[in-house]
Amino acid sequence: MMNNIGTLYTYELKKIANRKLVWIVGMIMIALSMFLSVSDLVTSSSYYGETSVSAYQAMKFNKDNAEKLSGMAINDTLLREMQEDCANESKDHTKSQAVTSNNQIAIDIGVGSDDTESSVLKKYFPIYSYVQQITDDDSLTLSINSNELYAMRKKLISDNRADQMLNEDECNDWNSKEIQISEPFIYEYTDGWSNVWAYAYTINYMLLLLLAISLSNVFSIEYYRKTDAIILCSQYGKKQLFISKILAGMTFSIASAIILFAATLFSSLLVYGTDGFHAALQLAFPLSSLNISVGGSVLVLLVNLIVISMVYGSLIMLLSAILKSNVAVMAIPVGIMILTMMVDIPYQFRLASQVYDLLPTNILNKTELWDDRLICIWGKYFTNFQIAPFLYVVFAVLLVIIGMAIYQRHQVQAR
Numbered sequence: 001m002m003n004n005i006g007t008l009y010t011y012e013l014k015k016i017a018n019r020k021l022v023w024i025v026g027m028i029m030i031a032l033s034m035f036l037s038v039s040d041l042v043t044s045s046s047y048y049g050e051t052s053v054s055a056y057q058a059m060k061f062n063k064d065n066a067e068k069l070s071g072m073a074i075n076d077t078l079l080r081e082m083q084e085d086c087a088n089e090s091k092d093h094t095k096s097q098a099v100t101s102n103n104q105i106a107i108d109i110g111v112g113s114d115d116t117e118s119s120v121l122k123k124y125f126p127i128y129s130y131v132q133q134i135t136d137d138d139s140l141t142l143s144i145n146s147n148e149l150y151a152m153r154k155k156l157i158s159d160n161r162a163d164q165m166l167n168e169d170e171c172n173d174w175n176s177k178e179i180q181i182s183e184p185f186i187y188e189y190t191d192g193w194s195n196v197w198a199y200a201y202t203i204n205y206m207l208l209l210l211l212a213i214s215l216s217n218v219f220s221i222e223y224y225r226k227t228d229a230i231i232l233c234s235q236y237g238k239k240q241l242f243i244s245k246i247l248a249g250m251t252f253s254i255a256s257a258i259i260l261f262a263a264t265l266f267s268s269l270l271v272y273g274t275d276g277f278h279a280a281l282q283l284a285f286p287l288s289s290l291n292i293s294v295g296g297s298v299l300v301l302l303v304n305l306i307v308i309s310m311v312y313g314s315l316i317m318l319l320s321a322i323l324k325s326n327v328a329v330m331a332i333p334v335g336i337m338i339l340t341m342m343v344d345i346p347y348q349f350r351l352a353s354q355v356y357d358l359l360p361t362n363i364l365n366k367t368e369l370w371d372d373r374l375i376c377i378w379g380k381y382f383t384n385f386q387i388a389p390f391l392y393v394v395f396a397v398l399l400v401i402i403g404m405a406i407y408q409r410h411q412v413q414a415r
Helices: 002-017 020-035 055-069 076-089 116-120 125-135 146-163 168-178 191-215 220-224 228-232 239-272 294-323 326-342 350-357 366-370 384-414
Strands: 045-048 051-054 094-098 107-111 375-377 380-382
Touching: 002 239, 020 191, 020 239, 051 055, 055 125, 055 239, 076 125, 076 146, 125 146, 146 168, 168 380, 191 239, 191 294, 191 326, 191 366, 220 294, 239 294, 239 384, 294 326, 294 384, 375 384
Parallel strands: none
Antiparallel strands: 045 051, 094 107, 375 380
């Protein structure tokens, strides 16, 4: 029996992968995934005084400075040096828009009368940019000390938890974990890894579109070609064929997720560098309370993306068995995608909002890194990223079971 399933599995996988449409769409999605890392660098520019500098040059200058500062503690000494440097540069009151990496904000800071390159190469701008993310105030950034900085970060986190309507037990659980995060933070350049989170939401939707196009005919093709009667009467047309189709579809789904992720990560590391894998997540996302490295968070993203691909694959194949129409099968995922992009449930509706954010189309968003709402199971608390893979696997299995019941019932009716 296993040999028969293996043969059918190989055949079904080739049927999916050998379609020209799948190759065309797949190559487009891979190209788009790689383009995400360079899109902002080739479509925008920065002005320093009266001189225009490309976004790519600005990124390179900022990256060089950040690498020189890597390994330094963000303490009073470093903050004082940054503030003195910025104060010296702002004497002539010439304003310039400073552009950082993809996941940072654009800030106006003062630069002096030096030439363009020296202005862009401001040594402490990466530290200024990091502090600015917390203070959101130019003058405060140039006067704050380390105790005030870390206290302000904790205050922002506390306010964020109040907005998310955390209860006392959830806050206590986070407070016990927050103690494990050491301060002061040791600065490292992390854009190569952390930028992947900025692209994750887009990758997720590209994966859904790719699978909707590629798997929509896994079951419907038999009805379209009117070969279902012959297949249903064959020796292995019942259980074995269904299992083979599901395994082939799942394999393609997982492979697609890994390939899109790898293309995006490779492009990001190629452009921004590989530094910062072991850096604290708080260096890239200051409001996050997760005690994990930046690289570790990217691995969490990959695991969730793989499990999400299983949900997408099982759902699309179930629709293919039910609707028996490629167009109808593709239309439903697209409709779901548009709906989830347009709808946002506020935190005030705690349960509905948290369930909505747990949907596979919503969870791969960098804002989830500072979503501190927890799920309590048997007295233990879990984050969305911890509980989501388990829920997705259960849901995918449930979809497969429903699909098998529908497929077998159709066989009985056909006979």
